[in-house]
Amino acid sequence: MEKAIRRYWPVFVLPTLAAFCIGFIYPFIQGLYLSFCKFTTIKKATFIGLKNYAYALSDEGFWSAFSFTAAFTVASTVLINVIAFMIALALTSRIKGANLYRTVFFMPNLIGGIVLGYIWQILLNCVLSLLDKPLLALNATYGFWGLIILMLWQQVGYMMIIYIAGLQSIPEDYLEAARIDGASASQILFRIKIPNVMPSITICSFLTITNGFKLFDQNLALTGGEPAHESEMMALNIYNTFYSRSGGQWKGYGQAKAVIFCIMVILISLIQLKVTKSREVQQ
Amino acid sequence: MKKKNNTAASVLSAFLGILAIFWVYPVVMILINSLKSEKYITTDSAFILPDAASFAGLENYVQALGAQGFATAFGYSLVITVSSVVLILLCTSMCAWYITRVHNFLSKMCYALFVFSMVVPFQMLMFTLSSTADRLELDTPFRICIIYLGFGAGLAVFMFTGFMKSIPLEIEEAAMIDGCNPIKTFFSVILPILKPTLISVCILETMWLWNDYLLPYLVLDRKKYTTIPILIQYFKGSYGHVAMGPMMACIIMTVLPIIIMYISCQKYIIKGVLAGAVKG
Known part of the structure; x- marks a missing residue:
């Protein structure tokens, strides 16, 4: 049977593979190459070695974007997961209207980043101006916490769904046995519930880490990197290096930054893979 | 107590x-x-x-629909999303079947590359991808689906292969012995079994495509075509006075269909999201 299918590869594999070459492989390889070049368009590229990387690594804007991104990723990962887990706990405790709450909390997840960004920009700016505080675009600290609030609003529902699924898969016998043995509510939580949802915690942590690290739409829409690029995250910094400056050198710098960014994201994913694998062995 | x-x-x-x-x-x-x-x-x-x-x-809504171009942007978003989702579901499910059933260099290499592509951030490709699309004249809403098929193939193939590994080989063998060629076997035997995964992948890809901003912004011919996220970004991004009323009307008209869709097929959406999360 394998032979029969193998003969049909032009039908089964070729369309996807051709599109994949156009939409991924070719641009990826070209992007790698161009990161060593000075170019304004792809045809006018001259090889200049590692100069782009040297610039990218010495660019203060890039490093401040990195530290903003890192701080944001840590804060959002912790807050999103803690709140999502608490809501999931509450909703699995046979509370009235659990389904309605679940529906409401998950809803923002389906709205796109740009639209979310503007909704919150309007709302937060109204609140800030009523409190006589500077607007989001004028103060990077407010911009930071604005982004955190926005991401909480968007992602708590998603993570909550995963945690609910994890909590519901704990066998009822475990909980009952613990209760009969006289375990208190907090003992049940820390000794039974949390260890049993560790796989969900791993999944959610890495989802929030990568989402935070790669964030672009929300950043662009909510603050646009203002004031003076202070609230700019890495993806937006790369985008601005590419498109909001004229001059022959910037595109090469942008591409080099993109490669560095890509390597960081791949490293995070490799760590994730390793952590997930080691869990599987234990179980 | x-x-x-x-x-x-x-x-x-x-x-x-x-x-x-x-x-x-x-x-x-x-x-x-x-x-x-x-x-x-x-x-x-x-x-x-x-x-x-x-x-x-409804003054703001009328203005948003007509003068601000919401109706056209909605149309283009719809064309892009529907054409890309259909193409992705069809092509990647076929590709995934080949990858799970055939064990040769081609299938192994494809799978590794697809998984790798899921990790790579868009910023890595954005410049080269948009110029490639320009050169191949894929910069219209009717042809951008080819770009989306290429860039979105990773997740779809990954999810389909994950599910296909659990389909017993006997069913397909029986169909083949009865004289079906692989194409007929795929469409009359495999595709119906795949239905739950098809729905999950369909939902994940729709959520992504409908809301995607940067790829269409860079790839499409900006003077001629706008999608909804691009339109909303234009409101704020343009200099001078921002027409707040029509902008908010646009936001509501963007959010409302999503909420209606969500409430009517909540069960499938949550299932799809869970499947995607556990795999991804």
Whole structure:
């Protein structure tokens, strides 16, 4: 049977593979190459070695974007997961209207980043101006916490769904046995519930880490990197290096930054893979 | 004991209730303000319901649909999303079947590359991808689906292969022995079994495509075509006065179909999201 299918590869594999070459492989390889070049368009590229990387690594804007991104990723990962887990706990405790709450909390997840960004920009700016505080675009600290609030609003529902699924898969016998043995509510939580949802915690942590690290739409829409690029995250910094400056050198710098960014994201994913694998062995 | 539980439960309910209001409020606020006429939309009165003087009816919506180009943007978004999702579902499910059933260099290499592509951030490709699309003239809403098939193939193939490994080989063998060629076997035997995964992948890809901003912004011919996220970004990104009323009307008209879709097929959406999360 394998032979029969193998003969049909032009039908089964070729369309996807051709599109994949156009939409991924070719641009990826070209992007790698161009990161060593000075170019304004792809045809006018001259090889200049590692100069782009040297610039990218010495660019203060890039490093401040990195530290903003890192701080944001840590804060959002912790807050999103803690709140999502608490809501999931509450909703699995046979509370009235659990389904309605679940529906409401998950809803923002389906709205796109740009639209979310503007909704919150309007709302937060109204609140800030009523409190006589500077607007989001004028103060990077407010911009930071604005982004955190926005991401909480968007992602708590998603993570909550995963945690609910994890909590519901704990066998009822475990909980009952613990209760009969006289375990208190907090003992049940820390000794039974949390260890049993560790796989969900791993999944959610890495989802929030990568989402935070790669964030672009929300950043662009909510603050646009203002004031003076202070609230700019890495993806937006790369985008601005590419498109909001004229001059022959910037595109090469942008591409080099993109490669560095890509390597960081791949490293995070490799760590994730390793952590997930080691869990599987234990179980 | 029972009484204590009751108070704890009602505190919890109250807390969740407040949280739920916090979750719904931003959209409600935009809705309220989208019904006011332009000069009444100020930061001081943003939290007040429209009154007789400030109520503008659907004026903002009419303006957004026509003059601001929401109707056309909606049309293009729809064309792009539907064509890309159909193409992705069809092509990647076929590709995934080949990858799971055939064990040769081609299938192994494809799988590794697809998984790798899921990790790579878009910024890595954005410049080269948009110029490739330009050169191949894929910069219209009717042809951009080829780019999306290429860039979105990773997740779809990954999810399909994950599920296909659990389909018993005997069913396909029986069909082949009865004289089906692989193409017929795929469409009459495999595709029906795949239905739950098809729905999950369909939902994940739709969520991504409908909301995607940067790829169409860079790839499409900007003077001719806008999608909804691009339109909303234009409102704010352009210099000078921002037409707040029509902008909020646009936001509401973007969010409303999503909410209706969500409420009507919530079960599938949550299932799809869970499947994607566990795999991804």
